[in-house]
Amino acid sequence: MAFNDLLIHTVTIYNITAGATDRYGNEVQQFGSGTPTPARVQQLDVGGQAREELEGQDERSTYFKIFMPPTVVLNGLSQITWGSKRMEVNGEPHLVYDGTSAHHYEVMTKEVLGG
Numbered sequence: 001m002a003f004n005d006l007l008i009h010t011v012t013i014y015n016i017t018a019g020a021t022d023r024y025g026n027e028v029q030q031f032g033s034g035t036p037t038p039a040r041v042q043q044l045d046v047g048g049q050a051r052e053e054l055e056g057q058d059e060r061s062t063y064f065k066i067f068m069p070p071t072v073v074l075n076g077l078s079q080i081t082w083g084s085k086r087m088e089v090n091g092e093p094h095l096v097y098d099g100t101s102a103h104h105y106e107v108m109t110k111e112v113l114g115g
Helices: none
Strands: 009-014 034-042 060-068 079-082 086-087 093-095 100-111
Touching: 079 100
Parallel strands: none
Antiparallel strands: 009 034, 009 079, 034 060, 060 100, 079 086, 086 100, 093 100
16 A cells, blocks of 8 residues: 555645734744645544643643655644644654655644643
């Protein structure tokens, strides 16, 4: 089975672009228009141990690993949507090589809810 046959989901990648300025003339970072790409999304630790609940706060994080083609453009500041879930990249994306060239990206992400 080819790698592309495993990419059964579609995600949208949002990268930070140079944006507008605030009222003090400082540059404000904003996300550009999204770029859809095929992917494989896997929730990590479905049993709930990968969720973090902070005492006294209503904040939870669910972690995902996303596999994407090596041609996508993203970095550690990118955000990704999958359906109604919006996730932030957690660390730098890892480009995996086969014996001769780039094969795919593995991207750790986290969805933050209620915070």
